[in-house]
Amino acid sequence: MSDFLTSPEVQNLIKPGEKLITTHCCYCGMQCGMHIRVDEKTGAVKGVEPRYDFPVNKGKLCPKGVTAYQTIEHPDRILTPLIKRNGKFEQATWEEALDVIEENFKRIQREHGKDAVSVFGGVSMTNEKCYLVGKYARVALGTRFIDYNGRFCMSSAAGGFLKTLGIDRGATLPWTEFEHVDTFFVAGSNIAECHPTTTQHIWKAKDKGAKIIVADPREIPMARVADVHLDLKPGTDAALAMGLLNFLVEHDYVDQAYVDERCDNYEELKASVRDWSLERTSEVTGVAIEKIEKAGHIYGKSPRSVMLFARGVEQQSKGVDNVSLYTSMALLRGMIGKFASGVATMTGQGNGQGGREHGQKADLLPGYRKLTDPKAVEYVSGVWGIDPSEMPKPGVSAFEMFDEIQAGTIRAMHLMCSNPAVSAPNLPYVWDSFNKLDFFVVSDFFMSESCEFADVVLPACSWAEDEGTTTNLEGRVIRIRKVREPLGESLPDWEIMKRIAERMGRGQYFPYETPLEIWEEFRIATKGGPADYSGITWDRIDNEYGVFWPCPSEDHPGTPTMFKERFGTANGKANLPVVTYRPAGEYANEEYPVTLTTGRVVFHYLTGNQTRRIDFLSTMSKLPFVEIHPELASSYGLQTGDKVELKTRRGSMIVEARLTKAIRKDTVFVPYHWGKELAINQLTNPCLDPMSRMPEFKVCAVKMKKLPANTPLHVNPLTVPLGSSVPFMADHAIATSCHIMDEEVPTK
Amino acid sequence: MNKVMYLEFERCIGCRACQAACRECGDHDGLERNYVDYIDFSESRQTFPMICMQCKNPACAQVCPANAIQITPEGVVLSASEEKCIGCRNCTFACPFGIPKFDFEKNKMYKCDMCYDRSKHDIAPMCASVCPSDAIRFIDHDEMMQLRRQRVQMNMIEGKKPSQDDKWNYVPEFFGVYSD
Numbered sequence: 001m002s003d004f005l006t007s008p009e010v011q012n013l014i015k016p017g018e019k020l021i022t023t024h025c026c027y028c029g030m031q032c033g034m035h036i037r038v039d040e041k042t043g044a045v046k047g048v049e050p051r052y053d054f055p056v057n058k059g060k061l062c063p064k065g066v067t068a069y070q071t072i073e074h075p076d077r078i079l080t081p082l083i084k085r086n087g088k089f090e091q092a093t094w095e096e097a098l099d100v101i102e103e104n105f106k107r108i109q110r111e112h113g114k115d116a117v118s119v120f121g122g123v124s125m126t127n128e129k130c131y132l133v134g135k136y137a138r139v140a141l142g143t144r145f146i147d148y149n150g151r152f153c154m155s156s157a158a159g160g161f162l163k164t165l166g167i168d169r170g171a172t173l174p175w176t177e178f179e180h181v182d183t184f185f186v187a188g189s190n191i192a193e194c195h196p197t198t199t200q201h202i203w204k205a206k207d208k209g210a211k212i213i214v215a216d217p218r219e220i221p222m223a224r225v226a227d228v229h230l231d232l233k234p235g236t237d238a239a240l241a242m243g244l245l246n247f248l249v250e251h252d253y254v255d256q257a258y259v260d261e262r263c264d265n266y267e268e269l270k271a272s273v274r275d276w277s278l279e280r281t282s283e284v285t286g287v288a289i290e291k292i293e294k295a296g297h298i299y300g301k302s303p304r305s306v307m308l309f310a311r312g313v314e315q316q317s318k319g320v321d322n323v324s325l326y327t328s329m330a331l332l333r334g335m336i337g338k339f340a341s342g343v344a345t346m347t348g349q350g351n352g353q354g355g356r357e358h359g360q361k362a363d364l365l366p367g368y369r370k371l372t373d374p375k376a377v378e379y380v381s382g383v384w385g386i387d388p389s390e391m392p393k394p395g396v397s398a399f400e401m402f403d404e405i406q407a408g409t410i411r412a413m414h415l416m417c418s419n420p421a422v423s424a425p426n427l428p429y430v431w432d433s434f435n436k437l438d439f440f441v442v443s444d445f446f447m448s449e450s451c452e453f454a455d456v457v458l459p460a461c462s463w464a465e466d467e468g469t470t471t472n473l474e475g476r477v478i479r480i481r482k483v484r485e486p487l488g489e490s491l492p493d494w495e496i497m498k499r500i501a502e503r504m505g506r507g508q509y510f511p512y513e514t515p516l517e518i519w520e521e522f523r524i525a526t527k528g529g530p531a532d533y534s535g536i537t538w539d540r541i542d543n544e545y546g547v548f549w550p551c552p553s554e555d556h557p558g559t560p561t562m563f564k565e566r567f568g569t570a571n572g573k574a575n576l577p578v579v580t581y582r583p584a585g586e587y588a589n590e591e592y593p594v595t596l597t598t599g600r601v602v603f604h605y606l607t608g609n610q611t612r613r614i615d616f617l618s619t620m621s622k623l624p625f626v627e628i629h630p631e632l633a634s635s636y637g638l639q640t641g642d643k644v645e646l647k648t649r650r651g652s653m654i655v656e657a658r659l660t661k662a663i664r665k666d667t668v669f670v671p672y673h674w675g676k677e678l679a680i681n682q683l684t685n686p687c688l689d690p691m692s693r694m695p696e697f698k699v700c701a702v703k704m705k706k707l708p709a710n711t712p713l714h715v716n717p718l719t720v721p722l723g724s725s726v727p728f729m730a731d732h733a734i735a736t737s738c739h740i741m742d743e744e745v746p747t748k
Numbered sequence: 749m750n751k752v753m754y755l756e757f758e759r760c761i762g763c764r765a766c767q768a769a770c771r772e773c774g775d776h777d778g779l780e781r782n783y784v785d786y787i788d789f790s791e792s793r794q795t796f797p798m799i800c801m802q803c804k805n806p807a808c809a810q811v812c813p814a815n816a817i818q819i820t821p822e823g824v825v826l827s828a829s830e831e832k833c834i835g836c837r838n839c840t841f842a843c844p845f846g847i848p849k850f851d852f853e854k855n856k857m858y859k860c861d862m863c864y865d866r867s868k869h870d871i872a873p874m875c876a877s878v879c880p881s882d883a884i885r886f887i888d889h890d891e892m893m894q895l896r897r898q899r900v901q902m903n904m905i906e907g908k909k910p911s912q913d914d915k916w917n918y919v920p921e922f923f924g925v926y927s928d
Contacts, residue, residue, distance in 0.1 A: 013866050015774060047772050050877040061878040063768040192761035196880035203759050203881055209902065221761040221793045602763045616768050630790065640790070662793050 010053045017041065020049055023481040025065040026124065026463040027605045029170070029347025029473035030197050032057035032065050036464065036483045043484050045072050045464070055176050055545055056472065062196035064605055067614045072464045072483065076446050076613050079488025082457040089457065094489065094499070097456050102503035104439040104455070105141070108412045115392070118145035118401060118410045122417030123153070123355025124606075126468025126480055127533075128518040129493045130351060131366055131525065132510075133416060134359025137392075139384055139509045140501035144392035145410055148360040149418040151398035151693060154352045155361075156314035157345035159692035160323025164331070164575050166568025167530050168368065169475045170353050171344035172336050173306070174548070174560040179204040180340035183211045183302035185295075187237060187326055188312020188698075189346050192221035193602040195310075195473070198346070211302065213295045215240060216312060217597060218627070218669055219662035228295045231664055232285040234597045235584030235699035237313045241325035242581065243281025244296050246273040248332050253300030255334030262566075262573055263331055269576040284581075286664070305335055310346040312599070315697040317585045317687045324577040331574050337563040347473035349606070350463075354471030357531040358522070363394035366522065367529020376529070383525045385509060397693030399424060399686055402433040412439040414500075416493055417460070421449040422607035422675040425684040425695040426650050443496055448609040449675035459490040466492040467515045469541065475562075476546035477536050494518060527552070530568060584699040585687030588666065592648065592701035594632070595667045598680050599698075608673035624678050625658045626704075627669040633659050636706050643707040646670070648700050651682035654711060668702065751870060753799060753862065754892050759883040760784065762795030766875035766884055773863045773874045781849065781860040782875055797884055799875060800825060800847045800860035808839035808848050808859070816857075824864050828857040 012035065014020060020035035033054025037046040048069050050059035081097035082089040108116045119137040123130060130148075137146035154170075161168040178201035191198050199222070206212065206225070214223040215230040215237070223229040232240050248254055249270055259266050282289045299305055307330045313322040327336075327343050335341040347353050358366040359380075366383075369376035371394045381388040396404060402424070404410040424430045434440060434453035442454040451457050464483035471477050486492070491499075498510040512518050516538065527534035535551035536558070548558040566572030588595050603621040604611040611617045626644055638644060640659045645652055646668070654677075655670060663669060670680040685700040762784060770780040782799045806825045809817040816832035817839060819825050828839070835855040839848040848859040863873035872886035879885070887895075903909075 011869065011871050013774075013869065013871050047774075050872075050874075052872075052877070057880075059872075059877050060880040061765055061769070062763050062880055063765045066765055066768040066772060066878055192763065192881070196761060196763045196765065199759075199761055199881040207898065207902075209905065219793065221795075224793055225758065602761075616771065620764060659790050660793070661791055 012049055012052070014049075018046055021481055021483050022051060023464065023483060024470065024472075024478055025061065025068050026071070026350055026610075027064050027068060028195055029349060029352050030057060030195050031350060031470055031472035031478055032061055032197050033059075033478075034061060034065060034068075036069050038483060045069050045484060056474070056476070057197040058200065060197045060200055063603055063617060063620070064611055065197075067616050069464070070614050071446075071610050072462050073487065074446070074613055077462075077487055077490070078445055078447060078457060078459040079490060080459060081489070084455050094491075097458060098499055098503050100456055101441055101500060105412060105500075105504065108438055109141075112411055114142040115144050115395075115409065116411040117141050117143050118395075118404075118413045119143065120398065120401065120413055120415045120418055120420065121146065121148035121355075121360040123148060123150045123349045123351045123360070124463075125351060125355065125417050125493060126466070126470055126515070127351065127354040127358065127477070128468045128515045128522060129417075130355040130360050131358040131522045132494050132497055132518060134364075134366065135384060135509070136497040136501060138359075139386055140497065140504050140506045142390070142392060144395040145362075145401060145404065146360065146395055147362045147398040147401060148355065149398065149420065149423060150349065150352055150356045150360070152315070152423055152695060152697070153311070153348045154314075154345070154356050155397075155692035156316070156319025156689055156694040157309075157323050158356060159320035159689070160327060161345075163320065163691075164324045164327045164577060165336070165563060166570075166574070167562065168356075169531075169549070169562050170347050171474045172342035172562040173340065173344065174474050174476070175201055177340040178202060178306070179208070181205050181210055181304050181306045183213065183298055183305040185213045185215070185299055185305060185307045185326075185329070186222060186226075187215040187307070187309040188314070189308055189310030190216070190218075190220045190222075190312070190599060191308070191346065194348070194600050195346050196602060211298045213298060217664045217667045227298060228291050230285070230287045230291055230295055232287050233664065234595050234667055235316055235587070235696075236285040237316070237322040238318055238325055238579060238581055239276070239281055239284040240287065240292070241322065241329060242273045242276040242579070243278065243285070243292060244299070245269070245325065245329060245332065246276040246281075247278065247292070247296035248300050248329065249273070251296065251300055253296075254332045258334030259332060263576050264571070264573045265576040265578065268578050269328060272578040272580075286666075299329065300333070302333075304339070304341040305330070305333060306341060307335070307343040308346060311348060312698060314345070315694060316699060317689050317694075317696040318582050319689045319694045320691045321577070321579045321582075325579060328576050331576060336574070337561065337565070339561070342561070344473070351470040353473060353475060354469070354477070357471075358526065362396055367526030367533070368531040369529045379528070380525055383521065397688070399688060399695055400693065402430055405433040405436055411437065412441075413437055414441045414443070415450055415454075416443045419444075419448040419450045419607040419609050419675075421453065422609075422672070422679050422681065425681050425686040425697055427679055427682045428651055429686070443493055444609070445490060446609050446613060448607065458496055459488065460496065461486045461490045461492045465490070469519065469538070471549065472546070475548050475559075477533065477541060477549060478546040479538060479541045585696050586649070586685050586699065586701045588701045592703045594702050594704060596646065596648065596683065596700050596702035597667055597669050597698050598672045598684060599669060601671045601673065604671070604673035606673070607675065612673065624655050624671055624674050624680060626655045627658050627660055627663050629661060629663050629665045630659045631665050632668070633657060636704055638706055643709065643711045645705040645707055646683060646702050647705070648683040648685070648702050650685070653677060653680065653682055654707060668704070672697070750889060751867070751886050752889055752892050753802070753873070753876060754885040754887050754895060755797065755799070756883050756885075757796040759881045760795045760797050761881045761883075762786070762793060763880060765878045765880055766797050766799075769874035769878040770860075773866070775861070775863070775865050777858075779849070779851070779858060781847070781858060783846070797875070797879070798845055798847070799884065800862065801845060802862060807842040807844065811838040811842040813838065820864065820868075822868065824862050824867065825859070826861050826864065827859050830856060833857055
């Protein structure tokens with residue numbers, strides 16, 4: 001265990017008999033710095049102490065961060081491998097579990113080919129582990145079917161950035177410059193609840209007179225003080241952005257010199273948005289013309305502006321279009337590559353940035369190399385010591401893996417660090433797919449909803465029981481420290497992958513004893529790629545409060561501001577997109593008259609598998625609810641606390657109504673952190689973005705029904721205890737094809 | 749202690765990190781002593797945090813028949829001392845901010861003590877340390893005086909003038925509460 005005490009100039013309270021271990025939070029992409037208090041004698045975790053010197057969060061934490069340490073020694077931790085026999089989980093030894101895995105993986109690959117075994121990864125793991133997931137799938141199992149939960153999170157942002165800027169780094173500027181920004185355009189990002197510690201930087205800028213524009217169907221906490229709140233209909237972001245682009249062009253707000261020098265395709269873009277008059281934009285988006293005008297003038301006049309967006313614009317069937325259009329607004333204003341201005345996506349998962357760069361994606365290799373590029377395949381094969389011909393071809397995206405299971409192509413799965421039984425759209429179909437699997441292995445440290453479908457559950461470590469690095473939402477590579485030895489028989493994910501690789505006869509490719517050895521190999525594997533980490537060492541991270549990639553050599557200072565001279569495209573110029581407006585995959589009609597959108601609450605993280613177990617967080621937010629405008633509620637006779645049945649073409653659920661005027665009158669909102677019959681994703685639409693394969697979580701059409709007051713709300717929101725039977729299973733699995741309605745499209 | 753607690757309600761985003769952090773203070777027995785509430789959720793998401801004002805002449809101490817609520821030399825109003833507290837709950841009724849709480853199991857009152865073990869060393873209390881929106885701050889007296897004037901300065905810069913309806917926005921803030 002590496003000790004690292006507070007910086008000498010910072011005062012912290014260190015209690016007698018305790019020491020502080022410096023690390024970062026396990027949850028969102030902010031990766032807030034924190035110290036964990038540890039008992040010097042026993043090594044037990046005692047609590048949290050703020051880390052005032054870390055520049056991204058300056059000691060600030062959200063309630064999830066404050067209580068994050070409570071997951072480490074939580075009584076619900078899985079401490080031994082579990083094997084399901086006769087429908088019940090029984091404790092087993094590692095040898096027994098690995099025997100079962102080896103036997104089944106080998107049998108299925110012998111009978112159905114190598115691709116019949118698949119890997120589903122996650123990005124709440126360190127870079128070392130995420131890198132190894134890709135290598136594990138391709139080298140140890142030899143399968144082409146690998147993808148990860150970031151497909152539901154960052155894939156549209158990645159697609160949009162690659163299309164326009166050529167390199168996908170979540171933020172083109174560091175967060176520390178935020179206080180000097182003049183205008184924030186926040187689109188589809190509930191910063192106050194999903195990335196609370198960013199708020200301090202925005203408020204600081206506001207103290208100096210910065211303007212804030214918020215585009216969101218809900219009046220989110222930041223919209224309350226915004227200069228303009230563009231309360232658009234869910235799923236109409238592209239229209240809003242095109243309207244604003246046209247507004248910038250018409251009012252001569254375009255930085256012509258910048259566009260001429262650094263952007264391609266300006267004339268085409270100009271022509272494509274010409275039809276988006278204020279009237280048409282207002283009609284499609286439902287936002288008043290005056291508001292769009294005001295936003296356009298503020299954004300157009302601002303000398304230093306930042307465009308911030310998140311899942312609200314990305315989790316749509318046109319997520320890539322939305323991202324590239326909003327990015328183009330920053331490009332037309334000449335904002336990218338300059339001080340205190342630029343564009344950023346708010347990364348959802350802890351290592352959403354690092355985890356998507358290094359080969360967990362179906363078509364990517366480490367260093368953001370493309371699997372379709374023969375040179376990249378040759379280089380990475382060389383690093384891994386395999387023959388390039390052995391490298392599997394690109395597979396399919398996360399949600400399409402369930403289609404492959406239904407089609408019988410995928411027969412086994414190893415799921416790591418993810419919980420698609422809650423987080424995927426159209427859950428009845430996903431649950432049915434899990435049941436169709438011949439053999440299902442899950443690595444996790446709490447019994448998730450997905451674990452319950454497993455044949456074998458492997459006990460993984462929590463974030464605080466292993467060393468490693470993550471990349472935060474700025475692109476800053478930071479260090480996660482080991483706080484205590486692994487609890488029970490749990491093992492770090494890299495060790496689990498190594499042991500399975502050994503059983504598959506590929507142990508020679510996984511000779512690691514420590515995460516540092518994986519890091520050193522990983523640095524070489526990324527060398528020369530767009531996401532180049534080769535100059536970053538663990539020592540440098542400690543000394544420099546993290547290092548920004550790309551960092552191609554040890555004397556390179558790292559790259560806090562991206563695209564200063566050129567963009568990542570072949571000719572160094574940004575591509576302005578030409579987009580044809582498409583409506584959402586599903587929209588309100590007579591039968592399903594209301595639009596449903598989903599999102600997070602501040603107290604829970606993703607599927608809630610961790611946060612629902614924390615006393616404080618579950619007390620603050622016990623059950624899902626539906627937020628309804630009083631005017632809409634009145635037409636259904638609803639009051640706060642009434643039970644409502646929500647129903648879409650895919651499923652239904654019962655929730656309590658919560659009335660507030662802080663939402664559009666035609667839209668309802670439900671948070672998605674609960675599983676089984678409390679999962680809103682039973683209802684959401686798996687209509688995929690054609691490029692990023694991102695499902696449309698944020699828009700679907702729903703109908704509501706008021707239920708009698710005595711209708712029981714469902715059960716314990718925590719997972720069912722060990723050994724219980726498989727939960728409610730839908731036998732009405734629905735095909736996943738994108739449901740485009742055949743009526744007239746309600747746009748012009 | 750040269751520092752003061754500075755509240756700005758408008759900055760609050762309702763995340764309740766201060767409440768979670770209050771439980772984490774070593775001397776707080778895992779019980780929070782502050783609270784965050786909506787002004788009116790049906791109208792807006794505006795929330796506000798509330799901590800002890802550390803009154804100069806605290807109502808809670810005045811009404812205590814057992815003289816159990818002590819004030820430190822720095823002016824921090826402490827929880828009732830365990831030996832003296834008779835569990836009458838007068839203090840919980842007297843406080844206009846609803847800060848003293850009552851532990852029915854231990855039959856004694858507990859309240860915000862500005863994390864005295866931290867603040868006596870000039871280390872920020874837990875709530876002010878973690879507040880992600882700087883709605884609760886632990887700052888120097890001089891900085892506080894500067895912040896009080898800031899709103900007025902910004903209004904002058906932006907050329908805003910008070911009217912009968914919004915004159916409160918033009919009054920310097922005092923501890924985050926508009927004073928007349």
